[in-house]
Amino acid sequence: MPGGVARKVEDLRLVNLTKQFGGTKAVDDLSITSPAGSFFALLGASGCGKTTTLRMVAGLEDPTHGQIFIGDQDVTELRAFQRPVNTVFQSYALFPHLDIFENVAFGLRRRGVKDVDDQVIAILELVELSALARRKPSQLSGGQQQRVAVARALINQPDVLLLDEPLGALDLKLRRQMQIELKRIQSEVGTTFVHVTHDQEEAMTMADTVAVMNAGRIEQMGHPAEVYELPRTIFVANFLGQSNLIQGMKVSTGDVVEVSANGLGFRIPSKRNVAPGQSIVIGVRPEKIMVLDAHDESKLPAGHNRIYGTVTDVSYTGVSTQYLVETPWGQSIIAFEQNSIVGDRCELGDPVVLGWAPEHTFGLDPAEGLNAGLDHAVLELESDTEA
């Protein structure tokens, strides 16, 4: 905090946290540790249990089983107003009958702090709203209200700050701006932030650790780059970014797993494979794929995995060109190519060869089905274009 004394920062631990609503488990035996001072993102589609998890941490929902620790303190039995946790609500939930100053001062006053002026003014400066202190929330824009909500929570110096889709109501441009702003505030105050979102890009840009949630459970957790580069389940591969997935069988194992699929051979470093049995799904991210004219195949480095096909769609998006390539077995492979490459782009109907390094390939367990996580991602894309 600006001007404040150095204070302890606490981690947040959820141990076997479960929440049952009637017959359905909204949150299923969740165990997470969010290190002190980290920016932790819970990412998932609506209904995956991420908001319920957050509400349990805030104390607004009682867990069916499990415990919540902040530092060494078990807060499971504490009521919301007794927890050293504050929330930035999705709808901001600013008090309409109080002005901005009083909204921000609310938490301090409830804890009996006498002189709140200096602290309120300092935090309003942090979120650049000092000039609007005497306005009512309804007189502010969405972005300003969002900043008030952050200030109102942060002024209490909570051990953990919870953010429940705080940017969902903002338009795309403002959302990007606020993402950077929130990240700046987080590094300035050093509090542990737990951020719930369905926006994968938001989770990746802001968080130190991303946990992808599905049906009440954590699918995968780690640094955004790690989760993106090496998804461990088909759900994650499809939900976080896009993936090309091809079903095949293992031919040989060792340091490098060799896979045969649709008459082609592929190689994956065995540490990038999690498929336990013979059958395997190999995956590659679209931007890892090089798209070359069929007669330029010799330009591909030796040892690269490759697929032959025909271009069925080319879309130029400025930064990159997006290709849709149909393989002889009828699958569409998506590939992004940077527009920095000198030379001709491939055209519709061109026979092409797609190549990528074995180190960019990942091997997944086919058990959950190739479409796991897909419909969610499509839904998010649609809701994004509407917004």
Place this chain on the structure above:
Amino acid sequence: MAPVVPVASVTTKVAQASKQRSRIAYLLLIPGLGWLAIFFVIPLVTLFMTSLQAESASKPGTYVPGIQFSNYTDALAEYWPQFVRSFVYAGLATAFALVIAYPLAYFIAFKAGNWRSLMLVLVVAPAFASFLLRTYAWKTILADDGPVTSGLNALHLLPDGRILNTGIAVVAGLTYNFLPFMVLPLYASLDKIDYRLIEAGNDLYGSPQQVFRKVTWPLSMPGVVAGTLLTFIPAAGDFINAELLGSTKDKMIGNVIQTNFIEFRDYPTASALSFALMAVILVMVLSYIRRSGTEDLV
């Protein structure tokens, strides 16, 4: 520039259209204004004129038009105890109604779930029976040999040993009869409160009591103001409850007006009292609304 001309003509068209719309809006006001003029303004003027009439010198017992302000001072000098009692009873009934209605409305708005509609119907249901009949029913309920009175007497809680024909019965009747007018506006304004605001209050270290005082109560103020007005105003002018449930010592200003009008045929005094009652209530209501400061919440 080419587009300037069409743009200008479009704006004039828009202006014409909006002018036409506002003219239609005024036309829609006519039936209501007409109703008010015939059934409110004219009777009010008549009432005021009657209140200033003087007794005819040639024919005692009849009244002629005049400007006799002493009607007011005489009426108030004679009937001020009933005047004061009216406001005391109405004030007490309003306070009791608020205390009973607030928790009820709170429960219906936040906790009733699927029972909400049924409970609202039950609040209004008594109004399906006539006001007079319901007040008669209270005569039975509070009768000297009835269960309520005997029960309270067994505990030695009643100073006079009875409820019926006392001020307690009148206030109880008023409270009961006007309770729905308190519950409904309170429910409407509590129901409008976003429950997440209460959660936010809890999240910001507010204990349940603090959150009630600092969030729920202020946000329900429009309902409190509307409910207290809808209870107090008719209760202050009511005469049925005092007539049926009270003794001659518990008469309210409504009874005095009624007696003067129907029995004594002293129209100027009855009118002066009616007019004074309206004026006092109007002044009280205005200062109340101003003090409660709910303008920007409604």
